[in-house]
Amino acid sequence: MRLTREGKLIKITRGLYEDDPEVNPSYLAIQIYNPSYLSFDYALYIYNLIPEAVYVYTSATFGKRKTKTFINRFGTYTFRDIPKAAFPYGVIAKTDGEYSYHIAAPEKALCDKLYTISPAKNMKEFEYLLFEDLRIDEEDFWSLNKDDIQFVSPLYHSTNLDFLTKLLNPRQLYHPGPETRAGCSQSAAWMECHRQTGNGACGENTHVQAFRLA
Numbered sequence: 598m599r600l601t602r603e604g605k606l607i608k609i610t611r612g613l614y615e616d617d618p619e620v621n622p623s624y625l626a627i628q629i630y631n632p633s634y635l636s637f638d639y640a641l642y643i644y645n646l647i648p649e650a651v652y653v654y655t656s657a658t659f660g661k662r663k664t665k666t667f668i669n670r671f672g673t674y675t676f677r678d679i680p681k682a683a684f685p686y687g688v689i690a691k692t693d694g695e696y697s698y699h700i701a702a703p704e705k706a707l708c709d710k711l712y713t714i715s716p717a718k719n720m721k722e723f724e725y726l727l728f729e730d731l732r733i734d735e736e737d738f739w740s741l742n743k744d745d746i747q748f749v750s751p752l753y754h755s756t757n758l759d760f761l762t763k764l765l766n767p768r769q770l771y772h773p774g775p776e777t778r779a780g781c782s783q784s785a786a787w788m789e790c791h792r793q794t795g796n797g798a799c800g801e802n803t804h805v806q807a808f809r810l811a
Contacts, residue, residue, distance in 0.1 A: 607669075607670055607671075608669065608670075609625055609628065609629060609667075609669050609671065610629050610667050610669065613628060613629065615671070620671070620696070621693070621696070622654060622671035622672045623635060623639070623654050623698060623700075624693065624696040624697075624698045625654075625671055625674070626654045626656045626674050626676075626698065627656075627697075627698050627699055629667050629674050629676075630656065630658060630665060630667070630674070630676045632658060632659075632684070633656040633657060633658040633676055633699070634656060634657055634688045634698075634699035634700055634701055635654065635655070635656050635698065635699065635700040635701065636655060636656060636657040636679075636700070636701035636705065636706045636709045636710075637655035637656075637657065637677070637706065637709055637710050637713065638651045638653070638655050638710065639651045639653065639654055639655040639656075640655075640700055640701045640703070640706035640709075641703075641706050641707065641710060641731075641733075643700070644703040644706065644737075645734065645737065646703060646706070646707065646733055646734055646737050646738070647731060647732055647733060647734070648732055648734070649732070652672065652673070653672070653673045653674070653675055654672055654673065654674045654675070655675050655677075656674065656675065656676045656677075657676075657677065657678075657679045657684065657701065657709050658676045658677070658678060658679075658684075659678050659679060659680065659681040659684045660678065660681060661676065661677075661678050662678065663677075663678075664676065664677040664678075665677075677713065679709050679712055679713075679753070680712075680752060680753055680754065682752040683708070683709075683712075683749055683752035683753050686705065686748070686749050686752070687701060687702040687704055687705030687708075687745060687749055688700070688701055688702070688705065689701070689702055702745070703737075703741060704741050704742050704745045704746045704749070705745075705749065707733070707738075707741070707746070707761075708746060708749055708750055708753065708758060708761070710731070711727075711755065711757040711758055711761060712753045712755045712757065712758060714726065714757060716755070716756035716757050717756065717757060717760055720760060720763065720764065723757065723760035723761075723764065724764065726757075727761075727764075743765045746761060746762070746765060747762055747765065750762050
């Protein structure tokens with residue numbers, strides 16, 4: 598194509614081109630493969646739940662049965678399945694100028710990640726997986742919205758997610774999460790009004806709003 602040879606268009610994947618070489622590459626993930634939203638390691642890194650930088654744009658989808666990988670000038674994009682029943686919840690739709698993209702809430706990103714990992718055999722092994730293998734920050738972990746996690750985790754039918762729910766229950770007394778986030782209810786907020794600012798709290802950023810796929 599002449600416009601690509603002239604550098605006016607940049608090929609993203611077959612039939613899809615971008616004209617802005619400075620675009621944030623994460624914005625392109627949903628254009629490459631849809632339905633999808635940014636999650637797993639990339640989202641955990643964005644929320645500072647893991648210490649390592651992540652340079653692959655990892656996204657969740659459903660019904661594809663195998664991981665899809667796309668590589669272009671903007672980076673590497675991967676898409677892997679989670680259960681269809683869990684897919685619609687805990688996902689935030691954001692806009693930046695003319696670009697729109699979807700990203701998991703921190704609680705959903707953690708659930709998605711744990712779903713993809715071989716199941717732990719017991720709680721001790723699960724805690725090691727969570728805090729040593731994944732290196733999830735413990736302070737940030739206990740500040741997550743536990744009601745949201747307990748709402749969505751049964752939808753995965755996953756041993757790791759069962760362990761996650763059991764880990765949260767006995768310690769809620771010692772690691773209490775906020776009952777509400779600036780006036781929003783817990784699980785209901787996830788499904789209906791989960792407006793968030795960049796730090797994960799409910800706020801007035803009108804460019805960020807929750808959605809539930811039909």
